[in-house]
Amino acid sequence: MPAIVASIVSLKGGVGKTTTTANIAAVAADTYGLRVMIGDADPQGHLSDWFGIKRSPGMGFAELLNPPDSGRIDVRAALQQPDPEVPLWVLPTSYLEMEDVEVKLSTVPELGGIWSMSRAIQPLLNDFDLILLDTRPTLGNLTSAAVCASNVVLPITEPRLPSLQSTLAAVAKAERIREKQNASLVVGGWLLNKWGDHEEADKVKGELQRREVPVFQPAIYTGEYIPKAYIWGNPAVWQFPNNRGAHQDYKPLVGGILTSFGLVAA
Known part of the structure; x- marks a missing residue:
């Protein structure tokens, strides 16, 4: 069975897309034993930082999307495994090269435009159970x-x-992409991150209920342990496995x- 490919999306910075991607991947691989690949498609490159890895020169996501003059690189050679005992691999990125790709996807037809990323990860679909972008x-x-x-897509x-x-x-x-380019795309349940118990949170939940939007539970509450883990170059679920806001919350969320x-079975 080919990998499930999922993207975590929002147009607002700072909502925790990268943090959530890292922790979902870590639980899926470490707790559930799935073969997981995460692709750092954000030029900021913070997903790579969560696992304490750096892109090898000329061997990252940008070069897969915009091959160098020397020719297309092997996507498997660009992957890095943070922990040899955990079936999780990262496809890292770098700021300048990825920003260059952002522009060229509109101006260089040979790169494949909106289909470029699908083409880049195609060789990996049978190597993994889950690919997160x-x-x-x-x-x-x-x-x-x-x-x-x-x-x-998982909205957050x-x-x-x-x-x-x-x-x-x-x-x-x-x-719109589902309508015009990717008819099989599913909008999955929403993720609630940096949560808190206050009036505005209730309004957000009420609006989601009004729209009959499916929501994954539990919400991940704001806590001190998740941002602290970034300093250590580990997802919170690895660095603080016994703390609320880390593994105790992410494990049931990822299970759902x-x-x-x-x-995984229900």
Whole structure:
């Protein structure tokens, strides 16, 4: 069975797309034993930082999408495995090269445009159970290419109304891509991140209920342990496995996501 490819999306920066991608991947691989690849499709490259790895010169996501003059590189050679005992690999990126790709996807037809990312990861589909793509908070070429390469998009929001509106815009973009380019794309359940118990959070939940939007549980609450883990170059679920906001919350969340993908039994 080919890998499920999923993108976590929002048009607002700082909602925790990268943090969530890293922790979902870590639980899926370490706890559930799935073969997982995560692609750092955001030029900021913070997903790579979460695992304490750096791109080898000339061997990253950007070079897969925009091959050097010497020819197309082997996607498997660009992957890095943070922990040899965990079946998880990272396809890292770098800022300048990926920003260059963002522009060239519109100006160089040979790169494949919106289909470029799908073409780049195609050789990996039978090597993994789950491929997660971290996206940037824009409606640009890289985000569109990630959504076009995906089977599922997972919207993510903070408990703030502007965050909700930004994520609704990302979902609308995904639905246009489904209509015109990727008919098999599914908009999955929403992820609630940096959560808190306050009036605006209740309003966000109420709006999601009004729209009959499926939401994965539990919400990941704001806590001190998740950002601290970044300093150590580890996802929070690895660095602080016994703390709320880390493994205790992510494990049931990831279980629900993987069940919805058909990757683990209910």
